[in-house]
Amino acid sequence: MAVEERDGHSGYLTTGHEWNGIKELNTPVPRLVYLTLAVTALFAVGYWILMPAFPLGSTFTKGLLGADDRTAVTAAVKQAQTDRARWTDLIAAKSYDDIQGDPRLMAQVRATGAVLFGDNCAACHQRDARGGNGFPNLTTQSWLWGGTPEAIAETIRVGVNAAHPNTRVSQMPAFGRDGVLKRDEMENVVAYVMSLSAPPAGKVSADRIAAGKAVFTANCAACHGPEGRGNLELGAPNLTDSHWIYGSDATALYAGVWGGLQNQMPSWEGRLSALDRKILVLYILDRRGP
Numbered sequence: 547m548a549v550e551e552r553d554g555h556s557g558y559l560t561t562g563h564e565w566n567g568i569k570e571l572n573t574p575v576p577r578l579v580y581l582t583l584a585v586t587a588l589f590a591v592g593y594w595i596l597m598p599a600f601p602l603g604s605t606f607t608k609g610l611l612g613a614d615d616r617t618a619v620t621a622a623v624k625q626a627q628t629d630r631a632r633w634t635d636l637i638a639a640k641s642y643d644d645i646q647g648d649p650r651l652m653a654q655v656r657a658t659g660a661v662l663f664g665d666n667c668a669a670c671h672q673r674d675a676r677g678g679n680g681f682p683n684l685t686t687q688s689w690l691w692g693g694t695p696e697a698i699a700e701t702i703r704v705g706v707n708a709a710h711p712n713t714r715v716s717q718m719p720a721f722g723r724d725g726v727l728k729r730d731e732m733e734n735v736v737a738y739v740m741s742l743s744a745p746p747a748g749k750v751s752a753d754r755i756a757a758g759k760a761v762f763t764a765n766c767a768a769c770h771g772p773e774g775r776g777n778l779e780l781g782a783p784n785l786t787d788s789h790w791i792y793g794s795d796a797t798a799l800y801a802g803v804w805g806g807l808q809n810q811m812p813s814w815e816g817r818l819s820a821l822d823r824k825i826l827v828l829y830i831l832d833r834r835g836p
Contacts, residue, residue, distance in 0.1 A: 637828075638821050642695040645828060652832065659829025662822055666814065675833045680792060680809065685833050688789035690716070690781045693834070697778070699827045705813035706781065713813060716781035721765065722804030734758035735766065736799045742774045742786045743794065781809075 738758025
């Protein structure tokens with residue numbers, strides 16, 4: 547092993563190691579590395595002195611600055627609650643009409659209501675509130691239990707066919723499955739119901755529609771009304787408009803008459819506060835079209 551051998555090209559001493567004629571230089575560590583390590587060490591010591599940094603059994607060093615993330619988060623949450631109370635107190639106290647006439651409050655309703663609706667209602671009614679097969683479209687003027695703010699609030703509170711003691715209850719019998727109506731009677735009543743919302747197709751005879759009307763009067767008018775315009779007290783839909791929950795074609799209508807229908811909506815009284823439910827009502831009203 548060479549001792550004090552200096553490389554002729556770089557001028558650095560060699561380590562004495564050689565591999566296939568290649569000698570390893572004993573290159574010194576750059577001063578920048580030493581400087582960086584020194585600054586890092588000073589910073590670590592300074593941080594330890596100024597900030598909470600070192601565990602001491604059940605506690606820790608508090609630091610000269612007294613910084614505490616838990617206290618900061620608690621203060622931030624408290625401030626957020628204070629800021630939120632400025633508009634939530636107004637929503638809780640004001641009427642629906644007053645709130646709808648206040649652009650600033652409605653801006654808060656739209657932002658908060660979108661979150662509440664997305665978290666609790668969108669799974670059934672979809673994100674755009676337009677519903678789907680078996681779930682009502684909330685953007686129309688067609689409502690099973692009434693579209694006033696008070697009626698919507700009550701439906702959200704007690705639910706439909708839910709476990710709440712005051713839940714709204716509604717069920718359409720299975721006229722075919724339970725043998726109440728024969729096949730031709732169901733086909734006739736379907737033809738009549740379809741004629742209520744749209745002109746009957748040319749192949750549907752007037753006699754068939756008349757026969758369906760007779761079946762409707764005897765079996766369906768008690769809930770849907772003699773003219774098929776529904777009953778808000780019973781949750782029976784209006785059959786004369788263009789809004790259908792399960793579809794408006796003959797197959798969908800026949801399936802409903804044969805097997806019956808029973809929607810279900812949970813009660814939100816135990817899940818959402820009165821304030822949150824009121825915000826949801828306002829949000830739904832805001833989404834509703836003409």
